[in-house]
Amino acid sequence: MESTSAQARSPDEPATGAGIDRTEAQRSRLRTLLARMQAETSRLPDPAPGGDDLRASVAELAGVLALGPELEVRSCPVCKGVCMRTATLCGSCWTRLTP
C-alpha cells in the first residue's frame, strides 16, 4: 500500500512558495479565482452555517498563495508581443522600449 506522504507538508513550513514555479498566467488565474471566492463568501448571509470557517479558510488560502500584485504588462509597439511594463527591451523582437 503506497502512501501519498509526498503530498504532506508540515504546518510549520514557511509559506514563501519556495520551489513552486508558477507561470504568471497561472498566478493571474489564481488571483481571479481568489477574488471571486472572497466576493462569494462576502455575499453569504450572516450568520451562515460554516460561513465564518469558509471566510477564514479563503483568507488563509490567500496568505499561503502569496500571489502578490498583478504584474503590469504592455504590448510592444512593433510586434505587439506582451512585455513587462518595466522592460527596456521587447523579449520577442528586441525593440528598445521607452518607459
Ligand SMILES: [Zn+2]
Ligand atoms: Zn516586440
